[in-house]
Structure formats: C-alpha cells, structure tokens
Amino acid sequence: MQVLAQIVRQELEISALHSSKRSMIGPALQMIREHPEHPWSLSELAQQCGYHHAYFAQLFKEVMGVSPKPYMIRKRIQLAKKLLLEEEKVEVTASKLGYASVHYFSRHFKSITGMSPSSFRLYGGEKGPVA
Template identity: 75%
Template sequence: MEHFRSLGSMDVLLPAVNYANIQNIPAGIVYGPRTIPDYQFVYVIAGRMDLCIGRDIYTILPGECAFYGADTIHKLTAHPDKPVTFISLHFDWHRLSPEPVHPGPKLQNYAVTPPFEPALRYTVDVTGYGSVTLPVHFKFSDGERVLHQIVQEYKEEEPGYAFALRGLLIQALSEIIRRQKDVASTYSPKRSMIQNALQLIVEHPEQAWSISELAESCGYHHIYFSQLFKEVMGVSPKPYMIHKRIQLAKKLLLKEEKIEVVASKLGYASIHYFSRHFKSITGMSPSTFRLYGD
C-alpha cells in the first residue's frame, strides 16, 4: 500500500541544495541499505544502477533519475558488469537558509536489510492545477544540463553560490513538477471527469460560468461536481476561474494589449472594475504590472 505525504504549496517552498557531485564508481558497488536525512536525486549519466525500495526494484538507465526522501530505506547497486557515472544531489524542499547542510553525519547504514516498506510518495500543490505526485523513477535527460550546473556551483563555491544553487534547484524541480503534471493530466481518471468544465474555463475565461453550467457540461449535480472539482484541482471552481482569468490578463498585458481591450476580452463591464479586481488579486494595478512585469 502506497503512503503519501504532502510537501505543501509549490508557491511557498524554499528548496536548498545540501550536496551535489558527479561520481564514477566501479561495477558492483552497493550503497546501503540505508536512510538519508533529506531528499535525493540519483541521475545516471553512464552505466546502470538498481534502486531497491521495499519490494520494488527500479532500474535507472542513462538519462533517467530516481527520487526518494528522508527515512526511506533503500539500497543502490551499480550494475555488476559496468562502472557507473552518476550525479548525486541531496536537498531539502523547504529551508529558510540556502546554505548547504551536508547529509553525511546523519546517513544511517544498516548491517542487515530492515523490514520491507514501499517508497513514501510525495505530493506538491500547484496553484491553478491541484496536487501533483512526484515520481520515484523518471526520465530527465533534458535536465542534465541544470544538474551539471548545480554540481559546478556546489564545488566552486563562488560568492553567492548558495543563492545560485537555490535558483538552479528551483529550475530543476519546476521542470520535474510540470512534466509530472502533464503526465497526471493525461492518465488521471478523475480529472477526465471534469475535463469538459476545465475546457470551458480555459477556452472562454471571459464567461462568468455558474457552478450549475459547469456541472451540467460534465453531466453532474452541482454539489457533487463542486466536491469532485476541489478534490481533483485542490481549489473550488470559482477561485480556479479567477486564477485562469487573471493569468490570461497578465499574458495580454505583457503583450501590450490596451487595458480597455484586455478588460473587454475578459468580460468585464468596465475598465475600472477590471482594474480594481486585478489589483485585489495581484497587489498591482494593470498599468503597474505592465511596467514591472510579474
């Protein structure tokens, strides 16, 4: 049985790198069984590694990555016939200070394999979308460049390196979360149940859709639809509609559309009402947002 733990909202997380290195190891090397005090990415550049968590074995090939967190009992094994080159990245999802805290002193190795337990799965709440479950094993060849940059920053320790590490880690995590969001959208049965409503909101953000209209598009009673929508998206239909409308407003403003044109396209009766609503959500007037960007 899978166990899940929420990491909270993506918008407020402050991830911090603890350790980053490219390692070349001989065939057959084994790490563990052990636990770590933080979270880890293992990205294989060449060779093959096998990750054992509970009864599950994940084969990590070049261009692929594994992810697991604190207190997950695991064992990493290099292929018995080939040496392995891989990137090891330890990090925390949320810490005020970006300064690295080496995980070494808190690694715990076991002389014998402890009782089998499945991998703890982690979720992140994405504004305007809902909860995203992070994969244990995934392809990440397009992310190899930023992982190399993280390793370089960590090793060289140039002035401001901790700040730079946080920025690069956010870039890597954002890419992983976005990809997983797309995968989840494709294969989520419950999301498909509200797909018609989501399409209406995205394609016609200027419409002041009622809950009943959205529910009817999916063939449900409005009460059940509202419950299902919040379960899938993490927010109720109304704040989701507002988010999508303001999101589109920002895009149009940055394209230098006139404010009155943007207001009209989004279905606002007047430019003054649009400006007040925009400022109440973003903290800036449309003209200020256009001047300074998001």
C-alpha cells in the same frame, strides 16, 4: 523491501485516482480554458460534466485545490497578464476577458497579483520602484 513496494503501490493508486477524478471534470476545465471571458455558472460547468452542481463543486475543489469561481478568476488573470505584456490596453484586456467594468477587473487583478493592471503593464510584470 515489502514496505517500500507497498508505499510505491499506494502512491501509484493515489495518482491514478487523482488522474481519474481530473478527467471527470475535464470538460469543464476545457470550457474554462477555451472561453475564459465567458461568465460560466457552476450549473453550466456541472451540467457539461454530467453532475449535480453540489457534487461537481466538491469534486472540482478536491482535484484543483480551489473552488470553480476562484479558479476561473485566476485563469482570467493569467490571460490578462499575457495580454497586458503584449501591450494591450487595460480597458481592452478587461473587455476581452468579459469584465463589464474596468474597476472590477482591476480589483480582481490587484487582489491576485498585488499590482494594478496599469502598473503590471508599465513595469513588465516586475514590481515597480520602491517609493
């Protein structure tokens, strides 16, 4: 019983520590969530949280499991999926998300989803017909 109590205590401590660290990057997460179209720099995000950019990057990766840049790209692609399913054109979606180039947007989109934005839109997010 004591071993079980010890394990539960350790899990609670780890959970509290993770929650505390997540709150340390909370302002940056909020900035990304509220303005996914903005090309946030690591320095801007770190400054918002009050940390040196190197420490912030390490902390962010520890908490989120991925570095800030890939995280921001994934967030943009999540929003892109929503916009494309709402019948937004690929060019409009790319522009709304801050991409200067439709080609660059399409490359990011396909690298994450495995589909081009136009195919995603055409097939409603489902994989298209097998050729």
